[in-house]
Amino acid sequence: MEKQKKGKIEKLSDFFERVLPDSITIAFILMIIVIILAIALTGAPLITSTENQLSIVDSIGQNFWNLLAFSMQMCLASILGTVVAKSPPASKILGKACAVPNSVLACYLFSCILSGALSWIHWAVGWFGCIVIAKQIMVQAHNKGLKIHTPHFVATTFIICLMMGQGPSASQIAFGATPGYLKSLVDPSTASGLKDYYTIIEVACQPKAIITELLAAALMFILLYKMRPKEDAKFFDGMTKERLIDYTATPDLSADKSTLAKRLSNSAVIGVLMGGLFLVYAIKGLITKGFAGFGINEFNMILFGLCLVLCLRPRIFGELFKESVTSVWGFIVQFPIYAAIFGVMTGTGLDSVISNAFLSIASTRTWPSIAYVYSAFLDIFVPSGGSKFIIEAPYIIPITQQLNVDIKTILMSYGFGDNCTNMLTPFWWIAPCGMAKIDYHKVMPYAVVACGVSVVYFTIAMFFWV
Structure with missing residues (x-):
């Protein structure tokens, strides 16, 4: 049987896979490029800062953790969504x-x-x-x-x-x-x-x-x-068994109440109460601040509230959260x-x-x-x-x-x-x-x-x- 040749898209995808490293390596490469440009175009010192200019090392060190809050916001938005x-x-x-x-x-x-x-x-x-x-x-x-x-x-x-x-x-x-x-x-x-x-x-x-x-x-x-x-291409990357399982995964809805701990974990009252409080706060802020004041924190608060209300039980919320991390x-x-x-x-x-x-x-x-x-x-x-x-x-x-x-x-x-x-x-x-x-x-x-x-x-x- 004649081997089917790859199409242009498959060849282009293979090309990027050969020449492009993973995303974290690309981030490091971008940093190296910026460092080289900074030294070449601004004369920035590598280690010791001057009165008017930060060194490369100090610029990195003083800013490295500046996006921690934003990182958590994005993580929560992705997981909660x-x-x-x-x-x-x-x-x-x-x-x-x-x-x-x-x-x-x-x-x-x-x-x-x-x-x-x-x-x-x-x-x-x-x-x-x-x-x-x-x-x-x-x-x-x-x-x-x-x-x-x-x-x-x-x-x-x-x-x-x-x-x-x-x-x-x-x-x-x-x-x-x-x-x-x-x-x-x-x-x-x-x-x-x-x-x-x-x-x-x-x-x-x-x-x-x-x-x-x-x-x-x-x-x-x-x-x-x-x-x-x-659709008839040999290398057509459609719905695989693994993806289908992941896309359709549903939580166990059974509510084991054999012990106090399990009754609390499966309590719909706790989930709805906490979720309702979060939603009320978010909606109140939206009303008072308007849409211009609706940022990622407000968005995440609404998502958090919706998660708790829709999942009902804290156990289901926790299980779905862990799956998405x-x-x-x-x-x-x-x-x-x-x-x-x-x-x-x-x-x-x-x-x-x-x-x-x-x-x-x-x-x-x-x-x-x-x-x-x-x-x-x-x-x-x-x-x-x-x-x-x-x-x-x-x-x-x-x-x-x-x-x-x-x-x-x-x-x-x-x-x-x-x-x-x-x-x-x-x-x-x-x-x-x-x-x-x-x-x-x-x-x-x-x-x-x-x-x-x-x-x-x-x-x-x-x-x-x-």
Whole structure:
């Protein structure tokens, strides 16, 4: 029998597997690149800091643990989101909802539209929710005999999620809506020309922003769907037995009450009472602070409350939580590395060197596109929208004023840049790949192509915003 040749996607996936190490090694390589650039471009000392400049060693050491709180927030968001989805009531509801699509195309459309909408409402909801939705749809598709390539389906859903991530909860939009915050990031002269705040409605909901995002999502969907591996391919990576077991795992609902300890562990009163308290607090905060004040902590509080209420018994909650812990190892070990990269960028002044290089070629017409490219480039080294904005704001806001460009345009341009290179950064694929039980290298062919096309699209699109 003639051996079937691998298709282009399989060959590209094999190529990335040969040349790209695991995600933690990539993080270390990025750190080495930043260190070399800092020494070469800023003359940063390696060990001993000077009066005006931190050394490489001090920049790393003083910033290494700065993302511990954020690491725990991301771990909890990932685990709690999975527990909510696996809880008995949610599993039934998701199963019925995700059983609606009856064709492969319908499965892709349903997953991407729902995930994209969730992502626009809140990036964390979309980020974790999209994989929960994708897994349920893949299970239902498998039950109907529909063949879906798992890495491609996860990649497509998550990339669309990224394309639609510049809604009300995006970091720079939330910063802009916080009274006085943008002014605190710039010099007094620049601050005097800024409004006290820019509302979420006037930034995230401006028609050209929504149209730009929707067109980008549609373009990405068409592109990625065209790249879908053929169902009859020998190397088709569909639903495996291991994935099916993981995706459909349900907790033991039996309630052993033979001892006091077991009665307490299986007490629905405890679960509902504690969950209800958490939900009341979160909802109260949402009412008093508004959507602009709804951050990752509030999101996690709602998830925590939902987990307890939906699981009913503390034992079920604990078992599901333990099952989901393995998917977040990357957050724990990689976030300190990215915090160190962030420290070297700011401590040595490398961020100023890079920003000045971009700003030196800007004009009123080209500035939104240049700001987009700069944001996308810096995101590779500092893949945290909130942290990176603090680096960029002291430079991009003054030049925005000098060139008479609308600050709302630059806030969106910044966010679009984040979205695109997030596709390439292992940092953002930790949760999707971990939750879906797929190898990071399997999504890279789709991510690289989508990133390249989106960079061209947004660079051109932002040129017409002025």
